[in-house]
Amino acid sequence: MKKGHLIGLGIIAVAIIIIVSMIGDASTYESFATAKAMKMRGEDKPIHVVGELKKNAGGMVEGIEVNPDKTSFYFMMVDNDGTEQKVFYNEPVPPDFARAEQVVVIGSYKNEDLFVADKILMKCPSKYQENEVSTAGM
Amino acid sequence: MINTFIGNLGHFAVILAFVSSLVTAFGYYQYTVVPELEKKTWQRFSRLAFYVHSAAGITIALALFEIIYSHRFEYFYAYSHSSKALPVHYMISSFWEGQEGSFILWIVWNVLLGLVLIRTNKAWEGPVMVVFALVQAFLVSMILGVVIGDLKIGSSPFILLRDAVSAPVFQINPDFVPEDGTGLNPLLQNIWMVIHPPTLFLGYATTLVPFAFLIGGLATRKYTEWVRPALPWAQFSAMVLGMGIIMGAYWAYVTLNFGGYWNWDPVENAVYVPWLILVAGIHTMITFKKSSTALKSSIVLIIATFILVLYATFLVRSGVLGDSSVHSFTDLGLSGQLLIYMLFFLAVSVYLAAKHWKNIPSSEKEASVYSREFWIFIGAITLALMAFQVILPTSIPVWNAIVEMFGGISNMAPPADQVGFYTKFQLWFAVVVALLTAVGQFFWWNKMDAKALREALVVPYVVAVILSAIIIVLGKVYDISYIVVVLASTFTIVANATILYRLVKKSTFKLAGGSLAHIGLGMILIGVMFSSGYSQVISFNMSGLTYSNSWEDELNKEHVLLWINKPTQIKEYTAIYRGRQKKVKGVPGLVNVNLLKSTDNVNEAIALGDIVYRGKTYFQKGDRVPIVLEENDYFQIDYYKGDEYQFTLNPMSQFNTSMGLISSPDSRRFIDKDLYTFVSAINDYEDPEWREDEFFQVSPGETFYISDFVTEFQGGEVLNQIEGVDLRDGDVAVKARLVVMDYDVEKVLEPIFIIRGNQVGKIPAIDNELGVKVEIDNILPESNQFSFKVNRYQKDYVVLKAIIKPQINILWAGTIIMLFGFCVAIYRRYDEFRKMRDKGLEY
Numbered sequence: 006m007k008k009g010h011l012i013g014l015g016i017i018a019v020a021i022i023i024i025v026s027m028i029g030d031a032s033t034y035e036s037f038a039t040a041k042a043m044k045m046r047g048e049d050k051p052i053h054v055v056g057e058l059k060k061n062a063g064g065m066v067e068g069i070e071v072n073p074d075k076t077s078f079y080f081m082m083v084d085n086d087g088t089e090q091k092v093f094y095n096e097p098v099p100p101d102f103a104r105a106e107q108v109v110v111i112g113s114y115k116n117e118d119l120f121v122a123d124k125i126l127m128k129c130p131s132k133y134q135e136n137e138v139s140t141a142g143m
Numbered sequence: 144m145i146n147t148f149i150g151n152l153g154h155f156a157v158i159l160a161f162v163s164s165l166v167t168a169f170g171y172y173q174y175t176v177v178p179e180l181e182k183k184t185w186q187r188f189s190r191l192a193f194y195v196h197s198a199a200g201i202t203i204a205l206a207l208f209e210i211i212y213s214h215r216f217e218y219f220y221a222y223s224h225s226s227k228a229l230p231v232h233y234m235i236s237s238f239w240e241g242q243e244g245s246f247i248l249w250i251v252w253n254v255l256l257g258l259v260l261i262r263t264n265k266a267w268e269g270p271v272m273v274v275f276a277l278v279q280a281f282l283v284s285m286i287l288g289v290v291i292g293d294l295k296i297g298s299s300p301f302i303l304l305r306d307a308v309s310a311p312v313f314q315i316n317p318d319f320v321p322e323d324g325t326g327l328n329p330l331l332q333n334i335w336m337v338i339h340p341p342t343l344f345l346g347y348a349t350t351l352v353p354f355a356f357l358i359g360g361l362a363t364r365k366y367t368e369w370v371r372p373a374l375p376w377a378q379f380s381a382m383v384l385g386m387g388i389i390m391g392a393y394w395a396y397v398t399l400n401f402g403g404y405w406n407w408d409p410v411e412n413a414v415y416v417p418w419l420i421l422v423a424g425i426h427t428m429i430t431f432k433k434s435s436t437a438l439k440s441s442i443v444l445i446i447a448t449f450i451l452v453l454y455a456t457f458l459v460r461s462g463v464l465g466d467s468s469v470h471s472f473t474d475l476g477l478s479g480q481l482l483i484y485m486l487f488f489l490a491v492s493v494y495l496a497a498k499h500w501k502n503i504p505s506s507e508k509e510a511s512v513y514s515r516e517f518w519i520f521i522g523a524i525t526l527a528l529m530a531f532q533v534i535l536p537t538s539i540p541v542w543n544a545i546v547e548m549f550g551g552i553s554n555m556a557p558p559a560d561q562v563g564f565y566t567k568f569q570l571w572f573a574v575v576v577a578l579l580t581a582v583g584q585f586f587w588w589n590k591m592d593a594k595a596l597r598e599a600l601v602v603p604y605v606v607a608v609i610l611s612a613i614i615i616v617l618g619k620v621y622d623i624s625y626i627v628v629v630l631a632s633t634f635t636i637v638a639n640a641t642i643l644y645r646l647v648k649k650s651t652f653k654l655a656g657g658s659l660a661h662i663g664l665g666m667i668l669i670g671v672m673f674s675s676g677y678s679q680v681i682s683f684n685m686s687g688l689t690y691s692n693s694w695e696d697e698l699n700k701e702h703v704l705l706w707i708n709k710p711t712q713i714k715e716y717t718a719i720y721r722g723r724q725k726k727v728k729g730v731p732g733l734v735n736v737n738l739l740k741s742t743d744n745v746n747e748a749i750a751l752g753d754i755v756y757r758g759k760t761y762f763q764k765g766d767r768v769p770i771v772l773e774e775n776d777y778f779q780i781d782y783y784k785g786d787e788y789q790f791t792l793n794p795m796s797q798f799n800t801s802m803g804l805i806s807s808p809d810s811r812r813f814i815d816k817d818l819y820t821f822v823s824a825i826n827d828y829e830d831p832e833w834r835e836d837e838f839f840q841v842s843p844g845e846t847f848y849i850s851d852f853v854t855e856f857q858g859g860e861v862l863n864q865i866e867g868v869d870l871r872d873g874d875v876a877v878k879a880r881l882v883v884m885d886y887d888v889e890k891v892l893e894p895i896f897i898i899r900g901n902q903v904g905k906i907p908a909i910d911n912e913l914g915v916k917v918e919i920d921n922i923l924p925e926s927n928q929f930s931f932k933v934n935r936y937q938k939d940y941v942v943l944k945a946i947i948k949p950q951i952n953i954l955w956a957g958t959i960i961m962l963f964g965f966c967v968a969i970y971r972r973y974d975e976f977r978k979m980r981d982k983g984l985e986y
Binding site: 008012019020023024026029030031032033034035050051052053070074075076077095096097098101111112123124 | 207512517520521524528531532535536539554555557559560562568700701702703705804823824939940942
């Protein structure tokens with residue numbers, strides 16, 4: 006066998022390892038319902054859930070409970086299917102948290118009632134593009 | 144009054160730049176294909192067209208900067224990216240905060256590069272500039288801002304606010320101009336954000352140069368000649384792009400509270416990947432110059448670099464990463480256009496390469512295992528695989544989009560632990576690369592066979608093993624994979640240092656670029672391994688208090704709550720939070736907020752006492768004090784060891800009205816480590832919700848408790864005048880003096896009580912730091928007592944995270960050495976190209 010072929014085979018082998026590992030380690034976007042079902046089946050892999058913070062009739066975010074040491078908190082989140090879920094995050098409240106129009110939590114269920122987020126991504130429309138003229142500037 | 148001139152000028156320049164780039168492309172194409180006699184005319188014409196294009200490009204930039212600089216908030220761009228409070232250097236950052244501005248930056252760099260190329264190259268001008276002009280046409284189209292029905296071509300930075308948003312105020316008054324803009328994203332208010340984007344975009348822009356030479360070479364059938372002029376540019380590009388990446392990492396480290404310099408965020412990955420491929424391409428090009436092999440791989444790699452830069456742009460700007468990245472741009476509706484841009488150049492280059500593939504010379508001979516070509520080729524493959532491993536998962540949102548385009552459903556998400564996932568692979572690839580650079584360099588400078596190789600490597604190997612042993616023992620590196628990293632990196636450092644020594648002794652420093660860059664690589668690896676692998680959070684909550692009895696108390700809390708004035712243990716330090724400070728113009732240190740009373744003007748305060756720094760008085764009581772960005776608070780945190788004061792850190796945060804709390808770290812730098820700290824939550828004392836009233840009746844000299852503070856009521860005093868209040872005859876004003884003790888701090892609170900006829904007035908004393916408001920509720924002469932009404936909030940606090948980053952300076956030093964190595968190599972290759980050109984051997 007020529008050396009070139011050996012190298013070629015080596016590259017293909019490494020590429021396959023990379024692809025397989027990516028598929029193995031990739032997480033998935035799920036709803037709270039499927040995440041809970043996964044937990045019940047004993048799958049502990051962290052997953053992504055996309056949703057919004059729970060808001061009251063006045064459009065104000067509700068259900069954020071900061072622990073007394075300020076270094077962790079609970080919040081209520083509603084996923085895209087409308088399922089409401091209490092989430093725990095072992096970090097201080099991220100700065101613009103209550104303003105986020107969409108949040109992505111990455112984590113898993115700790116027990117049946119509580120989802121524990123390892124990481125939170127927030128999407129604030131104002132972050133990179135101002136689309137509305139705020140009344141304060143008027 | 145709305146100034147439409149400047150916007151119209153800018154927009155006109157955009158259209159002119161677009162048209163002139165197409166004219167330039169056409170002109171240079173003619174110049175390349177017409178017979179020799181007509182060439183001169185076409186050259187003059189095309190150059191003129193490109194000069195017009197250059198002038199237009201620069202005008203666009205100047206017009207936009209004028210809009211920002213003159214605070215023309217009638218323009219959407221200035222309104223949404225700038226504000227009056229910004230100093231000039233941050234106005235520069237505002238310029239490229241938006242996508243449109245960063246496209247303009249890119250356009251201007253390309254213009255400058257084009258002008259340099261016209262001057263330095265003779266025969267290459269035609270084909271190279273065709274590619275340049277076409278790229279410019281695509282870039283300018285991104286800011287064209289032409290809307291035809293549903294079709295939107297480009298997003299113009301010159302649109303007026305009233306056209307961009309629909310606010311009712313414009314119906315009442317179309318000429319309305321907002322007082323102030325919404326300001327610059329506070330994360331970008333940093334000196335690194337002034338210089339990092341231009342560097343990065345120069346890096347992006349320069350990848351076009353080797354690509355243009357290559358495409359020109361393919362089109363004009365100069366299959367091998369393009370390498371010589373392209374090589375110094377490729378090296379320059381890799382150097383600048385590398386510098387841009389490092390600056391980004393450094394910016395993240397010193398400004399963002401990510402807790403590190405590299406987060407494997409998609410935006411970071413998207414620029415790392417083309418850099419890896421470019422470095423691989425440079426190596427194959429160098430091999431080609433030495434031995435006429437690896438030309439085909441060079442072609443593939445240079446094309447891939449340019450396409451990957453476009454792909455990076457697409458990823459970052461199309462909004463496709465919306466759910467997976469914290470800092471990608473939002474979609475401006477340009478994704479289709481970006482896709483066409485990328486696919487156009489991909490198609491053109493693949494077509495040209497395929498068409499000429501069989502004519503491209505390649506070496507028939509199989510490369511020997513004892514040849515440098517072989518090892519460099521393996522190195523290039525490793526770099527390419529590294530890039531592949533990063534870009535594949537980064538593109539997961541794209542895969543999902545493609546699956547969904549064909550009607551499927553894909554809910555794949557990026558790995559939950561990105562850092563762990565990427566590091567797992569990149570670490571081992573980096574070890575392979577380090578070993579290859581060590582061995583490869585020996586091959587490079589010597590003729591080798593098995594025996595010679597063994598002899599050449601044995602000394603560096605032994606030295607490296609001894610050095611590694613020392614590092615492993617001193618650094619307590621007990622993890623097997625990290626031990627391998629240490630071995631591989633010291634081996635590459637020692638081997639390349641040996642080569643460097645020989646080169647400098649025997650010939651000139653000019654040849655030392657490669658070994659220097661590789662030494663830098665070894666140091667970077669060691670620095671990354673220590674600072675990331677052995678970084679240690681030290682801010683555990685050590686209070687020992689359990690707040691509730693639920694399971695989460697067992698979790699490690701990586702933050703510590705510091706109440707004001709209260710000593711708190713952080714590892715071997717005792718930290719005390721001493722309050723907030725502001726940066727004041729003209730004062731070298733920071734100034735405590737207790738000395739400043741804000742006024743209605745932006746960035747201005749009145750001094751409540753003399754502002755003294757190191758014995759020198761900068762402002763006197765009552766002076767108007769200019770503040771540098773009033774929104775920024777610096778938290779004074781003093782560190783002690785035992786009773787001995789060590790140092791003070793001032794992590795910064797900005798309470799931004801549109802983004803909430805933005806936090807910037809401050810670090811104590813030691814030679815062998817950084818103590819990296821940032822504030823992750825603060826007390827919002829702007830508008831506290833006071834708890835319910837408490838009443839105390841106290842006689843002078845008596846002591847009582849407010850919250851936990853021992854408070855002494857020292858007595859009352861009749862006042863004849865009060866600042867800010869007009870006392871009349873017959874008025875009685877009494878001031879009570881209360882001393883509140885909080886740890887080692889005594890605070891004096893002086894509430895005032897005024898009696899005018901039958902009416903009483905009360906001026907409460909408020910201390911925000913202690914969270915206390917005291918009012919004299921009544922004076923009871925019969926019992927010689929004062930009745931105080933007390934409201935409490937909470938004491939001021941910060942929540943802090945502190946991390947030790949060992950040996951991070953080796954990382955920074957390594958990057959500087961690597962960049963320096965690049966510079967030496969660029970000089971060598973450019974010198975070579977220039978000499979050949981001047982001899983007339985090559986153009």
